[in-house]
Amino acid sequence: MTAFCQARKARGISIGFVPTMGALHQGHLSLVQQASNTCDAVVVSIFVNPTQFNDTSDLEKYPRTFDADRSMLEDAGVTALFYPSVDEIYPKREPTNYDLDGLDQLMEGPSRPGHFNGVVQVVTRLFDIVEPEMAFFGEKDFQQLAIIRHMSTKLGYRVKIFGCPTIRERSGLAMSSRNVRLSESGKRSASALSRSLEQIKQRLSEGANVVDAIKPATDQLKQENGVELEYLELVDVVTLHKATNETPSIQACVAAYVEGVRLIDNMQVK
Ligand code: AMP
Numbered sequence: 001m002t003a004f005c006q007a008r009k010a011r012g013i014s015i016g017f018v019p020t021m022g023a024l025h026q027g028h029l030s031l032v033q034q035a036s037n038t039c040d041a042v043v044v045s046i047f048v049n050p051t052q053f054n055d056t057s058d059l060e061k062y063p064r065t066f067d068a069d070r071s072m073l074e075d076a077g078v079t080a081l082f083y084p085s086v087d088e089i090y091p092k093r094e095p096t097n098y099d100l101d102g103l104d105q106l107m108e109g110p111s112r113p114g115h116f117n118g119v120v121q122v123v124t125r126l127f128d129i130v131e132p133e134m135a136f137f138g139e140k141d142f143q144q145l146a147i148i149r150h151m152s153t154k155l156g157y158r159v160k161i162f163g164c165p166t167i168r169e170r171s172g173l174a175m176s177s178r179n180v181r182l183s184e185s186g187k188r189s190a191s192a193l194s195r196s197l198e199q200i201k202q203r204l205s206e207g208a209n210v211v212d213a214i215k216p217a218t219d220q221l222k223q224e225n226g227v228e229l230e231y232l233e234l235v236d237v238v239t240l241h242k243a244t245n246e247t248p249s250i251q252a253c254v255a256a257y258v259e260g261v262r263l264i265d266n267m268q269v270k
Contacts, residue, residue, distance in 0.1 A: 001043075001080070001082050001084075001129050001130060002129050002130070002131070004080060005043065005130050005131055005132070006131070008040075008041055008079075009131070009133075013040040013041050014039045014040045014041070014133045014134070015039060015040075015041050015042075015043055015130065015131070015132045015133055015134075016035030016036070016038055016039030016041070016042050016043070016132060016133070016134045016135070016136060017035070017042075017043050017044075017045070017126070017127075017130050017132035017134070017135045017136070017159075018031045018032055018035050018042065018043070018044045018045070018135070018136045019044075019045045019047070019122075019123060019126050019135070019137075020044060020045065020046055020047075021046065021047065021048045021049065021062065021177065022046040022047075022048065022063075022064060022065060022066060022069050022177070023062070023063035023064065023065050023069070023177035023180065024046075024065070024068070024069045024072050024073070024177075025167075025175045025176075025177065025179075026167050026175055027138055027140060027166070027167040027174075027175040027176070028044075029072065029076055030138075030164055030165075030167050031136040031137070031138060031164050032044060032073070032076050032078060032136075033076070034136055034162060034164050035134070035136045035162075036076075036077065036078075038134060038162070039132075039133065039134055041079040041080070042077075042078045042079050042080075043078070043079060043080045043081075043082055043130055043132065044073055044078050044080075044081050044082070045081075045082040045083070045084070045126055045130070046066065046069055046081065046082070046083050047082075047083070047084055047089060047122065047126070048062050048064065049089075049118060049119070049121075049122040050086060050118075051090070051095075051114075051117075051118035051121050051122065052114075052115050052116075052117075052118030052119045052121075052122065053115075053118070054112050054113055054114050054115055058262075061181070062177070063177050063178070063180050063181070066083070082126075082129075082130070089122065089125055089126075090125075095121075096117075096121050097117060098117055098120050098121070098151065100116055100117070100120065100147055100150070100151065101150065101154075103116070103143070103146060103147050103150055103240060104116040104117065104147065106143065106235070106240045106241070107143050107231065107233060107235070107240065107253055107255070108143050108255065108264070111230060111255070116143070116144065116147050119144055119147065119148070120147065120148070120151050123135075123148055123151075124151070124155060124157070127152075127157055127159055132159055133159065133160065134159065134160040134161075134162060135148075135159050135160070135161055135162065136162045136164055137161065137162070137163060137164065138163075138164050138165075138166060138167075139163050139164065139165055139166050139266070140166040140167075140174050140175075140176070140264075140265070140266075141264070142251060142253055142266040143240060143253070145161075145163050146238075146240055148161060149161050149163075166265070166266075166267075168194065169187070169191070171187065171188070171191035171194075172191050172194035172195060172198070173187055173190050173191045173193070173194060174193075174194060174263075174264075174265045176263065178261050178262070178263065179261075179263075181259070181260075181261045182258060182259055182261055183259060185226070186226060186258050186259040186261070189224060189225060189226035189227050189258050189259075190227070190256075190258045190263055192220075192221060192224045192227055193221070193227070193254050193256060193263060193265045194265055194267070196217040196218075196220060196221050196232065196252075196254060197217075197252045197254060197265060197266070197267035197269065198267070199216070199217045199220070200213045200214060200217050200234070200252045200267075200269045201252070201267060201268075201269040201270075203216070203217075204250070204269050204270050205270075209245050210234050210243055210244065210245055210247075210250070213234070213269070214232060214233075214234055214252075217232060217252075218232050221254070221256065226258055226259065227256050227257075227258055228256055228257040228258070229254075229255075229256045230255040230256055230257065230262075231253075231254065231255050232252070232253070232254045233252070233253050233254075234247075234250050234251070234252050234253075234269065235250065235251050235253060236249070236250065236251075237249040237250065237251045237268065243270075247270070248270075249268065249270060250268070250269050250270040251266050251267070251268050251269065252266060252267050252268075252269045253265075253266040254266065
């Protein structure tokens with residue numbers, strides 16, 4: 001992979017990189033599209049990264065659809081698909097610990113210890129192998145994107161990080177590889193997440209303060225059949241710290257279980 005990319009870079013070909021865990025959907029393909037609009041060559045990786053799963057049963061249940069993924073990427077015209085084994089990515093199996101400057105302690109942090117450390121470990125490893133000029137990540141994983149931006153700068157990577165908008169089902173449900181584990185009624189329940197984010201946006205635009213915007217949305221989600229709310233928070237888009245009425249730009253972020261599947265979503269609401 002390194003030789004493949006270096007040979008192209010030596011010829012002045014820019015490489016756009018899209019790291020994924022497979023089970024591809026339109027959300028992933030939108031990243032591929034953005035990469036091919038911006039770069040000469042597109043490399044997509046599929047690697048279900050064991051170090052970012054704090055729950056082994058979640059890792060085992062993670063959908064794996066390699067043949068379908070490969071043909072989707074062929075149809076999308078990507079230059080190369082990188083599908084490494086765990087041994088290739090972690091030959092020494094040594095854990096690496098990063099100081100994520102507290103960004104990993106917020107929102108997703110408490111319920112997923114070690115998750116973002118694993119994400120940074122795999123992304124830096126992949127950046128070292130591919131050495132892309134640009135890398136494309138979804139805003140769907142908002143905290144992950146913030147952490148990758150932060151760590152890429154802190155560790156001195158010269159990769160330009162692109163954040164791409166969240167692609168949704170018609171119901172508003174954010175596309176996710178995990179959605180295949182939901183029944184039709186589960187998907188209907190799950191669409192309440194994006195509705196609650198829209199509701200907050202609407203209330204803030206009508207002049208509500210942050211407490212009055214978030215309270216009814218939280219209450220409604222708690223009452224929603226089949227939805228087990230983990231958190232709904234309003235945060236500063238840059239620092240991820242809890243938003244106040246003075247915060248200039250606010251992201252609403254939500255995590256909930258539906259039919260035992262952990263779902264996240266977010267939206268800029270101010
Ligand atoms: P994953 O395979 O879940 O690790 O996701 C790979 C990349 O696709 C990450 O940068 C995600 O944020 C992004 N992604 C996942 N779902 C969506 C979506 N619905 N819209 C846009 N990007 C997404």
